Amino acid sequence: MLKTLSIAVLSLAIMPALSMASDPGTLKQGEKLYKSSCVACHSTGAANAPKLGNKKAWEPIIARGMDEMMTVATEGRGAMPARGGTKADDAALRAAVEYMLSRVK
Ligand code: HEC
Secondary structure, rough: HHHHHHHHHHHHHOOOOOOOOHHHHHHHHHHHHHHHHHHHHHOOHHOOOOOOOOOHHHHHHHOOOOHHHHHHHHHEOEEEEEHHOOOHHHHHHHHHHHHHHHHHO
16 A cells, blocks of 8 residues: 555656656655665766766766666666666665666756
8 A cells, every 4th residue: 555655656756757856755765775775886886887976977867768767777787787686666766766866966
């Protein structure tokens, strides 16, 4: 029930795809997953991972859009493991991606 609700809330939050208007709850959830897993590569840029907060690295990715980001996040590409090597569901992954996007300055 709660899960269904949060997925519904998430899909609403994502509607204006990259308007960065995610609600604070989603970002908090995303930050948690980011810090537990994604941080291993995305904080250092290891294996060419786009580094957290690096506008230059993220701009072209953002330009391709959220759908593409979610495809890479769920299926993996190159050194990016599927789901970042976690068992996170789509909603949690999307929250982590949103958190990463919220940090692009
Ligand atoms: C083992 C290292 C590693 C981990 C852990 C990792 N990533 Fe990545 N990630 C990468 C690399 C490398 C790329 C660049 C892939 C490419 O374009 O070849 C990438 C790219 C991405 C992209 C950009 C996708 C695009 O459209 O180009 C997103 C979004 C992303 N990762 C999200 C995540 C999330 C969310 C997590 C945690 C759940 C995570 N990553 C964990 C290495 C990692």
